[in-house]
Amino acid sequence: MRLLNASGCLDALAAPDVARSLDVFVTKTVTPLPREGNAPVRIAEVDHGMLNSIGLANPGIDNFLSHSLPRLGELGVPIWVSVGGFAASDYADLCDRLDDCQEVAAIELNVSCPNVDDVPASVGGIVGAARAATRKPIYTKLSPATADVAAAARAARDAGTDGLSLVNTILGLALDERTLRPTLSRGRGGLSGPALKPIALAAVYACYEATGLPIVGMGGITSGRDALEFVAAGASDVALGTILFSDPGASTRISRELQAELAAVPVDSPDNAIGLAHAAPTFAEGVARRDTSLPV
Amino acid sequence: MRLLNASGCLDALAAPDVARSLDVFVTKTVTPLPREGNAPVRIAEVDHGMLNSIGLANPGIDNFLSHSLPRLGELGVPIWVSVGGFAASDYADLCDRLDDCQEVAAIELNVSCPNVDDVPASVGGIVGAARAATRKPIYTKLSPATADVAAAARAARDAGTDGLSLVNTILGLALDERTLRPTLSRGRGGLSGPALKPIALAAVYACYEATGLPIVGMGGITSGRDALEFVAAGASDVALGTILFSDPGASTRISRELQAELAAVPVDSPDNAIGLAHAAPTFAEGVARRDTSLPV
Amino acid sequence: MKRARAEILGTEPVGPYTLLRIRRGGLEPGIPGQFFMLEAPGRQLPRPMSVCLAPPGELAFLIDPIGPGTRALAAVERGDELGVLGPLGNGYDLDIESPLLVGGGIGVAPLPYLSDALGHPPALLGFRSERHAEAARLVHNAEVVVEPKLVTEPLRDLATDCCKVLACGPEAMLRAVADVIPAAQLAWEAPMACGYGACYGCAVEIDGELKRLCVEGPVLAAEAVAA
Amino acid sequence: MKRARAEILGTEPVGPYTLLRIRRGGLEPGIPGQFFMLEAPGRQLPRPMSVCLAPPGELAFLIDPIGPGTRALAAVERGDELGVLGPLGNGYDLDIESPLLVGGGIGVAPLPYLSDALGHPPALLGFRSERHAEAARLVHNAEVVVEPKLVTEPLRDLATDCCKVLACGPEAMLRAVADVIPAAQLAWEAPMACGYGACYGCAVEIDGELKRLCVEGPVLAAEAVAA
Ligand SMILES: Cc1cc2nc3c(=O)[nH]c(=O)nc-3n(C[C@H](O)[C@H](O)[C@H](O)COP(=O)(O)OP(=O)(O)OC[C@H]3O[C@@H](n4cnc5c(N)ncnc54)[C@H](O)[C@@H]3O)c2cc1C
Numbered sequence A, B: 001m002r003l004l005n006a007s008g009c010l011d012a013l014a015a016p017d018v019a020r021s022l023d024v025f026v027t028k029t030v031t032p033l034p035r036e037g038n039a040p041v042r043i044a045e046v047d048h049g050m051l052n053s054i055g056l057a058n059p060g061i062d063n064f065l066s067h068s069l070p071r072l073g074e075l076g077v078p079i080w081v082s083v084g085g086f087a088a089s090d091y092a093d094l095c096d097r098l099d100d101c102q103e104v105a106a107i108e109l110n111v112s113c114p115n116v117d118d119v120p121a122s123v124g125g126i127v128g129a130a131r132a133a134t135r136k137p138i139y140t141k142l143s144p145a146t147a148d149v150a151a152a153a154r155a156a157r158d159a160g161t162d163g164l165s166l167v168n169t170i171l172g173l174a175l176d177e178r179t180l181r182p183t184l185s186r187g188r189g190g191l192s193g194p195a196l197k198p199i200a201l202a203a204v205y206a207c208y209e210a211t212g213l214p215i216v217g218m219g220g221i222t223s224g225r226d227a228l229e230f231v232a233a234g235a236s237d238v239a240l241g242t243i244l245f246s247d248p249g250a251s252t253r254i255s256r257e258l259q260a261e262l263a264a265v266p267v268d269s270p271d272n273a274i275g276l277a278h279a280a281p282t283f284a285e286g287v288a289r290r291d292t293s294l295p296v
Numbered sequence C, D: 001m002k003r004a005r006a007e008i009l010g011t012e013p014v015g016p017y018t019l020l021r022i023r024r025g026g027l028e029p030g031i032p033g034q035f036f037m038l039e040a041p042g043r044q045l046p047r048p049m050s051v052c053l054a055p056p057g058e059l060a061f062l063i064d065p066i067g068p069g070t071r072a073l074a075a076v077e078r079g080d081e082l083g084v085l086g087p088l089g090n091g092y093d094l095d096i097e098s099p100l101l102v103g104g105g106i107g108v109a110p111l112p113y114l115s116d117a118l119g120h121p122p123a124l125l126g127f128r129s130e131r132h133a134e135a136a137r138l139v140h141n142a143e144v145v146v147e148p149k150l151v152t153e154p155l156r157d158l159a160t161d162c163c164k165v166l167a168c169g170p171e172a173m174l175r176a177v178a179d180v181i182p183a184a185q186l187a188w189e190a191p192m193a194c195g196y197g198a199c200y201g202c203a204v205e206i207d208g209e210l211k212r213l214c215v216e217g218p219v220l221a222a223e224a225v226a227a
């Protein structure tokens, strides 16, 4: 099990030490052209999480390749590049540009950003186009804002994705304490943090069952216990997002906490806990100590 | 603005006093045939809400009409009947059966229960069939688990719904503290409570903008401030769900708190706060006291 | 049912359990076997707890801290206030001759109040360990067995049809009691979100159908529950 | 930048504001105008706060309780611990002649530390009310104006190019200062989730492009900000 940052939640060049504390650094989503992102205000706190409407602010693939990537390569941490576009061909072009870069360990397809108006084409179409353009491992990042996330996961698998990143944010709204108008200039924004956790966990659980693909689990992880639950639900790796804003040292703390949690399960390594939530009842009952008294 | 219970969160026959504390009582969803619901365990607490996988346990329309409805009629509270099925024709039949019942003030179409396997047909098809079957006011209850809830709202409006109920639960997962297996027998269940609030608020905001229809807002409302935010986002009425489990007296408390909140806005009645979040900036700035120092 | 904010008069350890005492105020203690929903500080949902003791002006609950809710309840402090709702559900039928109380583990919780109501009839209590067995001191006239010994062994000899059994405990024990004494009254558990019939979360199979335990029970006739 | 859990040494009211003092421990106070991200107890995100004073072994922050985060910070108690991260961003350029400090409202926050660093140069402070003006006592050698009078009036006479202006305050004031003194150094605000360049939430228009205030600022040359 590896500990990653969630895309858009860490700039390795602004905070190299934080990036080095991770097993993999994932870039903010890179698009074909530079984007300033949405107008401020573009973050807001809510009671059990936060909203963002950054809108894929990024230098564009050209500047990324010429300026950012070489410096990222010097970090000594495997680099995953998150890419986003508005048509399958955008994704294909981006993957094609990245295919020869030896600094790039894998590509994450962000087909799920809630903060851009043009919704990208079908997941299958995008993944297929990307698959044809690169031999790098592809992780497809899905949105939980769908009636059947497992269907999207199957489409991605059938089109050739190597893994899934689950989940992206889901649209939420916050109103200003005094004006009652949306805090974010754009109105709605993507909800992340603890409020998202049960939804993310459900997506990981369903997609693991539906595809058996490797999954990077994320969504409201703040503790080793949270990380363990994502692994048990089916994640082979986990990513930290919002928690990094309040605790840049979260990865070290969470790995430590995870070890303690594993001892209690008891399982010797995180990898042996992958999919535990799907284990045969017999095993689980073995783990459970005391019989509850539900007459069923 | 009226205060309702959220469907499935109150049994007026088991707790008549609580029902009488509301402006409208909404029944648990009634289906064509009786349903036992899903096997226990079917509720679980999560950090900022709860999950349920009740699965539309209900006596079926025949028993409902013969036994429940007459007794509900004696409560002295307007009755909304929530109906659910698995095909447009089910909804049409249910609406047809209810059309002559003078105890029934309105019908809520639950097209969004996450706890039944057969997903109902298209929203437009269901609403159209229901519309043809009854002259009663129809409120269509939508799920937030979609990339574009406003599109579903438009479809419902175009098919003739009189209003919208927003939102139903969204699938979540909880793992048992010790066994790491799903707490619910069914695995995933519908997330409700505070964690759902920003998502619900966003759905109300988007659907108000898209349709201008009357909206019953719900999702994590626990205080008068929460109720005010739903109204500002565009709800003309609000419903209480999960909060009723821990506080059966919530409606009285929340109405009191709402009055205090209105005085602060300042707005004289809840109805004058409907859609305030969409008001022209000028107005909102008028409400805002102090200029912040964002250089944009 | 009545809802109140009740002052906490104190907590004391009883073996691994915690006895939580609150000011009764205007609350009725109800019939033994009935329960209250207690606010679990910091949690979303209240937790069902049987009335354990009802001395004048007080209500007491015996809590087994097994998870977030019960741990939060065991950690409350004297002087704090707690939202409570009750009494709820159906208690034991007390109109019986020569009762015998049977409890297992935290299932002992409703028995002290039940014993007082019945004039301290004989009781048979089973526990997982000597430490858990400390809770037996709350029940007059009790015979105690500790695992590996089970209450069902002495029960076989004692309770033919000489006496009426009123029991509370883990599922396995209740099922065993039901086998030996079909006429027993058994208090069951289920996860509960509301305790007053609103959520349908507490469904259990009763007389062959899923019904709400908080409405039909928690005390049920042994025959009512499928074997 | 360094992260630590710092002990709270105390809080005291300063007019409507709260002065929060923490143990410095291994933290660097940084350059005046730099800021720290302070954990806001019970909230999801930390809040950016300018270093107000840096006496030996301490760091002090002046807090205007305007919302959930600042209210939570103003309510912390002596002995509590707080997660803090910093110093962050770019402070004022101190290598200047005859400085003049200008502050408006809570914008006074960074000026006491800045004044100490510059040997107590003259300062011009504007406040909404006499009560808010109590904060002026934290800054040596300060002239105070209270609304309806605005700092920009005396500023016109005082600061031709006789002196270099270092300012902090609400947007309207900063823009007015920029008009009068294009060479001024201005400390701006933006909502910040991380404070160290990770979230891109603090974007403001700098030299015609949206850039991260926590990385490029918070202190910027007046020319850098679009009129
Ligand atoms: C009518 C009624 C009356 C009750 N009276 C009492 C009472 O007087 N005293 C009392 O202590 N409890 C009583 N209970 C049980 C009590 O309500 C539950 O134990 C409590 O709700 C659990 O909440 P929790 O958040 O602490 O644990 P949960 O999070 O609900 O469960 C925590 C963990 O404990 C495990 N678990 C579940 N049940 C048990 C168990 N029985 N033993 C060990 N682990 C278990 C679960 O697998 C889970 O991992 C009663 C229940 C009912 C329905």
Ligand SMILES: Cc1cc2nc3c(=O)[nH]c(=O)nc-3n(C[C@H](O)[C@H](O)[C@H](O)COP(=O)(O)OP(=O)(O)OC[C@H]3O[C@@H](n4cnc5c(N)ncnc54)[C@H](O)[C@@H]3O)c2cc1C
Binding pocket: A176, A177, A178, A179, B290, B291, B292, B293, D035, D047, D048, D049, D050, D051, D061, D062, D063, D064, D065, D066, D067, D068, D069, D070, D071, D106, D109, D110, D188, D189, D190, D191, D192, D218
């Ligand atoms: C680099 C930097 C340094 C800062 N230094 C300080 C400092 O030393 N002391 C200090 O008190 N603050 C300082 N601030 C501002 C402070 O960080 C914010 O006020 C704080 O984050 C607000 O959080 P909140 O949750 O309390 O309020 P929020 O929930 O963020 O806002 C609460 C309400 O206040 C309103 N609001 C927004 N800004 C203002 C305002 N300026 N006045 C009144 N209402 C407003 C909003 O409309 C909202 O309704 C600094 C900001 C930055 C970027």
Ligand SMILES: Cc1cc2nc3c(=O)[nH]c(=O)nc-3n(C[C@H](O)[C@H](O)[C@H](O)COP(=O)(O)O)c2cc1C
Binding pocket: A006, A007, A008, A009, A028, A029, A052, A054, A056, A082, A110, A113, A141, A167, A168, A169, A191, A192, A193, A194, A196, A218, A219, A220, A221, A239, A240, A241, A242, A243, D199, D200, D201
């Ligand atoms: C400020 C911010 C910016 C984000 N930017 C991106 C992005 O550029 N691309 C992407 O795929 N996800 C982005 N996300 C989503 C996160 O990668 C992650 O999926 C989500 O935040 C859930 O994880 P968390 O709850 O741990 O934050 C962003 C999230 C936040 C909070």
Ligand SMILES: Cc1cc2nc3c(=O)[nH]c(=O)nc-3n(C[C@H](O)[C@H](O)[C@H](O)COP(=O)(O)O)c2cc1C
Binding pocket: B006, B007, B008, B009, B028, B029, B052, B054, B056, B082, B110, B113, B141, B167, B168, B169, B191, B192, B193, B194, B196, B218, B219, B220, B221, B239, B240, B241, B242, B243, C199, C200, C201
């Ligand atoms: C236990 C439970 C049962 C529910 N049953 C129904 C139902 O039968 N029909 C329906 O439309 N919604 C049902 N819901 C959803 C609620 O009506 C409501 O949409 C949701 O809980 C969000 O509101 P809340 O956060 O205030 O609970 C149920 C919710 C809960 C918690």
Ligand code: FES
Binding pocket: C191, C192, C193, C194, C195, C196, C197, C198, C199, C200, C201, C202, C203, C212, C213, C214, C215
């Ligand atoms: S606990 Fe809610 S219906 Fe029984």
Ligand code: FES
Binding pocket: D191, D192, D193, D194, D195, D196, D197, D198, D199, D200, D201, D202, D203, D212, D213, D214, D215
């Ligand atoms: S506050 Fe996060 S990038 Fe500036």
